Amino acid sequence: MAFLAPAFTAIGGASSALSVASSVVGAFSAVASAMYQSKVASNNAIIANNNANRAVQEAAVAAQEQDFAARGEIGDIISQAGASGLTLDTGTQGLRRRSASELAARDRGYTIYRGATEAAAYRQQGADFKAEASAAKSKAFFGLAGGAIDVGSSLVSGATKVNNATARRIGTTRIAR
Secondary structure (H helix, E strand, O other): OOOHHHHHHHHHHHHHHHHHHHHHHHHHHHHHHHHHHHHHHHHHHHHHHHHHHHHHHHHHHHHHHHHHHHHHHHHHHHHHHHHHOOOOOOHHHHHHHHHHHHHHHHHHHHHHHHHHHHHHHHHHHHHHHHHHHHHHHHHHHHHHHHHHHHHHHHHHHHHHHHHHHHHHHHOOOOOOO
């Protein structure tokens, strides 16, 4: 039976070593996962900001196209009035021309506003993704710190088990648990 004590001591030491190894692997796994999440969120923030810039550019192009269409309509009004021999700046023809110009300006303003609103939403989304990336990096740090604490805890508890087994084997008093 005396030969079992060293075997149990060795098993206790191996158990402690496995516990430490498990803690180390778990810590690195948590860090890797959190850093991956951080990178994904950072990339999403870049995409959201690119979408915001694209929304502004698309609104500018749409407004320009509306301006061209409005100029075409105003040109038609002027050519029709000129062909009829009417005065362009007075009466109904003048009102038509001013109305078309005002409507074109409103359309342009609404289009630009829609683009700016969409861009603001994308920028907010980008800011949210940046915050998510930062939180994931913090999670990685705390995962690493937690892993270090687990390793320390495993070492201390394993040492106590081994010391108790050794003390029993050589016949001295037990060490506190």
